Amino acid sequence: xxxxxWINIRLVLMMAxxxxxxxxxxxxxxxRKITKSEVIFVGKNENFIDAKTVNKLLIExxxxxxxxxxxxxxxNKLEKSINKNPMVxxxxxxxxxxxxxxxxxxxxxxxxxxxxxxxxxxIDYQGNTMPLSDINTARVPLVIGTISTKNRKQLTEVxxxxxxxxxxxKNIIGLELDxxxxxxxxxxxxxxxxxxxxxxxxxxxxxxxxxxxxxxxLDSTLNKYKKINLRFNHxxxxxx
Numbered sequence: 001x002x003x004x005x006w007i008n009i010r011l012v013l014m015m016a017x018x019x020x021x022x023x024x025x026x027x028x029x030x031x032r033k034i035t036k037s038e039v040i041f042v043g044k045n046e047n048f049i050d051a052k053t054v055n056k057l058l059i060e061x062x063x064x065x066x067x068x069x070x071x072x073x074x075x076n077k078l079e080k081s082i083n084k085n086p087m088v089x090x091x092x093x094x095x096x097x098x099x100x101x102x103x104x105x106x107x108x109x110x111x112x113x114x115x116x117x118x119x120x121x122x123i124d125y126q127g128n129t130m131p132l133s134d135i136n137t138a139r140v141p142l143v144i145g146t147i148s149t150k151n152r153k154q155l156t157e158v159x160x161x162x163x164x165x166x167x168x169x170k171n172i173i174g175l176e177l178d179x180x181x182x183x184x185x186x187x188x189x190x191x192x193x194x195x196x197x198x199x200x201x202x203x204x205x206x207x208x209x210x211x212x213x214x215x216x217x218l219d220s221t222l223n224k225y226k227k228i229n230l231r232f233n234h235x236x237x238x239x240x
Contacts, residue, residue, distance in 0.1 A: 042106050048108070058103060091103055108125070112142070142173065143175045171189075192225045193226065195227055204233055208235070212228065227239045
């Protein structure tokens, strides 16, 4: 009579029991009814889209969430639906253990508002267009001029540097892009025009402007100038 390895038999039985329990729990969890939905905004939320709007995209039928089981939810479809909203940069949808559908939503971040003869809209941090919101207005620089696929990338880099710098963000309130793709900028508290020129050597030009501004404030000479020219890499040329 062959020796029976009871240890191996016990292990097999334990694994079988675990598989059965897991299957039972998974099946029960899959058929659990959805209790409610919850919208969570992540990052810096400026409320260009509200939770009510996102919630409408989470409900798949008119009978209400309580009639839907977890297994019937198409999370990928829900995510795509929310991501199609022009105010949303990225959304993630999942269901918690207790049956709550949760949507993590990251809004787009507007860094400028474009105004031209055809329309007005925002440019977001990724360089994409973003419509105006009915519930909030972003305090960002106003951009005038023709923006094309050719100059959009460079313009976005300029706008991102302004947005990320506390001094520039407070100081620069307007940009005008002319037919030659030269930039002129407007200061918040002074009447001088900033001649930025071509959108090259961007970081260097802004460093020159900040250095000039700090010195001119100490000298109390800012009110004397009509134009501040940043076209040259190693100097700032001012005209009265």
